[in-house]
Amino acid sequence: MSVSWEGEGEVRVFAEYQRDFSEEADVAVVGSGPAGAVVAYELAAAGKKVVLLEEGPPVVPEEFVLDGSLSMTRLMREAGLRTTSGTIMPTMQAICLGGGSLVNSAMCVRPMDFVFDDWCTNYELEATSLADLTPHFDAVAEFLGIAPTPEEVWGPRNELFARGCEALGYSSEPVERNVRGCVGSGECFTGCRARAKRSMDVSYVPAAIRAGARVLTSVQVQRIRTEGRRAVGLEGQVVEPFTGKPGHRVRVDARQVVLAAGCMATPVLLQKSGNLANGSGQVGENLQFHPGVAVMGIFSEPTHPRFGATQGYQSLQFLRDGFKMEVLWAPPGVTAVRLPGMGLDFKRHIASMTHAAVWDAIVSGKHSKGRVRARWRGLDPSLSYRFDSRDVPILQHAALELCKVFLAAGAHTLVPGLHGVAEELHGEEDLEVFRGEMKAGQFPLASTHAFCTTRMHGDPRRGVVDPLGRCHDVDGLWIVDTGIFPRSSAVNPMFTAMALSHRAAGAVAAA
Ligand SMILES: Cc1cc2nc3c(=O)[nH]c(=O)nc-3n(C[C@H](O)[C@H](O)[C@H](O)COP(=O)(O)OP(=O)(O)OC[C@H]3O[C@@H](n4cnc5c(N)ncnc54)[C@H](O)[C@@H]3O)c2cc1C
Ligand code: SF4
Numbered sequence: 001m002s003v004s005w006e007g008e009g010e011v012r013v014f015a016e017y018q019r020d021f022s023e024e025a026d027v028a029v030v031g032s033g034p035a036g037a038v039v040a041y042e043l044a045a046a047g048k049k050v051v052l053l054e055e056g057p058p059v060v061p062e063e064f065v066l067d068g069s070l071s072m073t074r075l076m077r078e079a080g081l082r083t084t085s086g087t088i089m090p091t092m093q094a095i096c097l098g099g100g101s102l103v104n105s106a107m108c109v110r111p112m113d114f115v116f117d118d119w120c121t122n123y124e125l126e127a128t129s130l131a132d133l134t135p136h137f138d139a140v141a142e143f144l145g146i147a148p149t150p151e152e153v154w155g156p157r158n159e160l161f162a163r164g165c166e167a168l169g170y171s172s173e174p175v176e177r178n179v180r181g182c183v184g185s186g187e188c189f190t191g192c193r194a195r196a197k198r199s200m201d202v203s204y205v206p207a208a209i210r211a212g213a214r215v216l217t218s219v220q221v222q223r224i225r226t227e228g229r230r231a232v233g234l235e236g237q238v239v240e241p242f243t244g245k246p247g248h249r250v251r252v253d254a255r256q257v258v259l260a261a262g263c264m265a266t267p268v269l270l271q272k273s274g275n276l277a278n279g280s281g282q283v284g285e286n287l288q289f290h291p292g293v294a295v296m297g298i299f300s301e302p303t304h305p306r307f308g309a310t311q312g313y314q315s316l317q318f319l320r321d322g323f324k325m326e327v328l329w330a331p332p333g334v335t336a337v338r339l340p341g342m343g344l345d346f347k348r349h350i351a352s353m354t355h356a357a358v359w360d361a362i363v364s365g366k367h368s369k370g371r372v373r374a375r376w377r378g379l380d381p382s383l384s385y386r387f388d389s390r391d392v393p394i395l396q397h398a399a400l401e402l403c404k405v406f407l408a409a410g411a412h413t414l415v416p417g418l419h420g421v422a423e424e425l426h427g428e429e430d431l432e433v434f435r436g437e438m439k440a441g442q443f444p445l446a447s448t449h450a451f452c453t454t455r456m457h458g459d460p461r462r463g464v465v466d467p468l469g470r471c472h473d474v475d476g477l478w479i480v481d482t483g484i485f486p487r488s489s490a491v492n493p494m495f496t497a498m499a500l501s502h503r504a505a506g507a508v509a510a511a
Contacts, residue, residue, distance in 0.1 A: 011097075011209060014057060014218035017238045020249040023214065025051040027508060028234050028254035030221045030269070032056075033099020034494045035481040035501040036260030037200035037208065038140065042505030044211035051252055052213055053234065055220040056096035057241035058201060064191030068331035071190040074242055075103055077264075077380070084370055084385035089291065089445040091383070093262050097217050098201035100262070101494065104448070105188045105311035106177040106197050107326070108146045109491040110137055112319060123486035124458030125467045136499040143207075144178040144198045146495075153184030155308020157357040160299065161327045162313055164409030170317040170401075175326070177309070178203070186329045188310035219250050220379065224257060224273040224477065231257040231477035256476050256508055258469075260501065263287070263453045263483035264372055264381045270454070271374040277454075277471040282464050286455050287370035287385060288488050289447035290362035293395050293418075294328055294338065295402040297359070297411030298352045305329060305356060316491075318361075318401060322394040324491055325402060328360040338444065339415065340423040349415065356415075359405065361398035362449065364488045367391050372453050387440045395443050400434035418442050449493050454483035469504035476511070480504045 025048075029040045032054040040052040056075075065071050072080025077093045084091065094100045113130040120128050140146070149158070154174070165172035178198040185194060195202060209215055221236040233254045238247035259266045267284035270276045277283060308329070315325040329335075332350070335358055339349040370385030403414050407428060414425040419442045421433050457463020460472035465484050471477040480501040482493050489496045 011058065011215040011217060014238065014241055017218070017248050022251040022253070023051050023216070025049045025252060025254045027256045027258060028053065028252045029258045029260055030234065031099060031260035031262060031265070031481065032097050032200055032205055032215070033094070033260060033262060033481065034101050034200060035497045036099070036258070037204035038498045038501040039258055039260060039480050039505045039508065040213050041204045041208035041211060042502060043509055044208045044213040046505070046509040048509060050208065050213040051254070052205070052208060052215045053219045053221050053236065053252070054097050054215065054217045055239060056094070057217050058097040059102065059191065061191065061193045061195055064193050066187060066190055066331055068190060068334035075191070082383070084383040086370065086384045087387040087440065087445065089289070089385055089387070089447060091289065091446070091450055092448050093264055096201075097205060097215075098199045101199035102191055102201060103189055104494065106179050107311050107314070107492045108141070108144070108176050108178050108495040109314070111489050111491050111496055114320065115490050119486050123456065123463065125456060125486065126458060128467050133499050133503065136502040137495065140495065140498045140502055144203055145180050146176050146178050148176050149174040149182070149309045149312040153182050153309045154312055155184055155186075156303040157305050157308045157329060158312040158327050160303065160357055160409040161359055161405065164405035165315050165317070167408035168404060170315050170405070172313060172315040172317070175309070175312055175314050182309055184308045186306050186308055186310050187331070189330045189334070216250070221261070221269065222272065222379065224269060224276055226273070226276065226474065229473070230475040233257065256478065256511055258478045258480060258508060260481045262481050263450050264383070265379065266479055266481055266483050267372045267453045268374045268379050268381050272379065277464055277473045277477060279473040280457070280461055280463055282455055282457075282462065284372040284453055286452040287372055287383065287450065288368065288452045289365055289385065290449035290488065291365050291368070291387065291391070291395065291443070291445040291447050292360050292362050293399045293402070293443055294358055294360040295399060295406065296338070296356050296415040296417070297406035297409070298356045298413040298415070299411050300355070302355055303357050305353060318397070319490055321397065322364045322366070322391075323361045323398040325359060325361045325398070325405065328358045338417040340417065359402050361402055362492070363391060363394050363398055364490045365391050366488050387445065389440065392438060392440050396434050396438045400431055403431050403434070417444060419444070451482040451485035451489065451493055452487060454479050455486045456484045457486060468507040469500065470507065478504060478508055
């Protein structure tokens with residue numbers, strides 16, 4: 001039995017797969033995250049017969065749990081414990097219908113023109129300026145109803161950030177997000193129980209289904225099938241939700257194959273398919289992140305941190321210097337891993353969270369690079385990364401500015417959570433530590449923004465895809481996830497991935 005939606009399409013879930021099966025389509029899309037969902041909808045709306053394959057299951061609000069670690073175990077790959085080697089850094093990718101959009105903070109930020117100018121100039125990309133992409137950003141924004149976070153759901157965490165920035169004369173603004181009717185519950189990370197977040201599973205995927213697409217959840221694509229230099233379909237297996245236990249075999253024949261499995265999974269799929277599309281040697285190379293640094297500030301007045309849009313305010317003041325400041329919130333159990341102290345001391349810090357806010361900065365990390373490699377067994381990637389010493393001063397600057405904003409907003413205590421820095425800082429004089437020399441190892445890095453592992457480049461010898469996401473080496477094979485970014489987007493990547501995917505859809509439809 002399949003769940004039928006209005007229109008011709010349908011979504012199939014794990015319990016419905018009773019035997020090995022095959023599908024036939026004009027276009028097979030792998031991955032239902034922001035990039036895959038957009039391209040699937042646009043192609044279905046253009047009249048193409050689309051099959052969208054997603055390894056994860058659909059997850060409904062009744063299944064969201066506020067327990068951060070339980071939620072990570074169920075919704076994130078490797079139970080949320082994926083890390084890089086070299087520079088050890090946790091990084092999270094979701095496994096569910098909607099991909100990262102289900103667990104992310106819905107921040108939709110357009111990069112400034114200098115990002116795309118860099119891409120066009122240094123990666124020989126044609127027609128990929130901000131002006132070229134603006135119609136695609138606009139179309140996605142209109143579809144999702146992307147709008148600035150309304151004042152009613154700022155809450156003290158966001159308001160204090162705005163106050164601190166204003167006192168210092170720094171620009172700041174409410175974040176534009178893909179939400180409708182946000183109630184400021186601050187639980188974006190574990191899934192929006194209010195169903196206000198317009199994640200892909202409640203926006204583009206149902207629209208694709210209404211336009212006729214078939215959506216197969218709990219199907220892990222394991223290999224891209226080719227004949228000569230042409231992609232002709234996919235092969236995979238049904239997998240049990242949350243355990244990954246393998247089941248029936250799945251085969252898809254398709255005239256066009258679009259990979260949107262995310263920048264960790266797509267290179268692994270290509271490597272497992274006979275090192276496909278890798279004439280340039282760039283598949284799995286150039287892995288970049290936005291490593292983040294977070295600081296907690298404690299105020300005299302209660303901050304009611306559970307209330308307010310999860311990440312409702314940001315400052316682009318230092319974007320050209322290599323970092324972006326944002327408000328942050330996560331379940332207390334997740335936030336607490338950064339708190340110092342043991343026993344009573346640790347409890348004291350936990351107790352102070354009712355008067356605290358956490359703000360973070362994401363660093364463009366453009367000098368730092370890593371690599372994705374397939375493991376011998378399975379599709380989980382082996383990740384290596386080296387945080388470049390040239391990016392350390394940027395992290396330091398970011399941590400310093402976060403502390404300054406906290407002090408300007410009235411925080412009496414700062415908890416920087418950095419190795420070799422006092423557990424608590426109390427005033428401007430304590431910030432000197434950030435003006436001296438620091439080392440990468442002092443920062444407990446983490447990043448949920450990853451890209452560049454199948455980068456686009458105008459020169460087929462130096463990149464995997466062209467500006468439209470078309471693989472240089474394989475006909476009928478396209479990539480649209482964040483892996484195609486040629487370099488860091490400097491801002492949160494989801495919106496850019498969706499705009500690029502929206503543009504690619506036109507080219508796939510015409511192919
Ligand atoms: C906690 C968190 C918060 C974030 N906050 C923001 C934010 O507010 N704003 C922002 O811009 N970015 C944010 N990001 C990053 C953003 O979510 C990602 O950049 C974005 O989701 C990437 O989209 P994608 O389509 O490239 O890949 P993904 O979203 O990773 O989607 C890939 C999909 O492919 C599926 N898949 C993978 N392999 C296979 C396979 N073999 N077979 C079938 N399916 C497969 C996966 O299960 C997944 O659903 C956040 C990320 C996280 C984890
Ligand atoms: S803050 Fe709460 S209501 Fe608003 S989008 Fe996030 S989870 Fe949903």
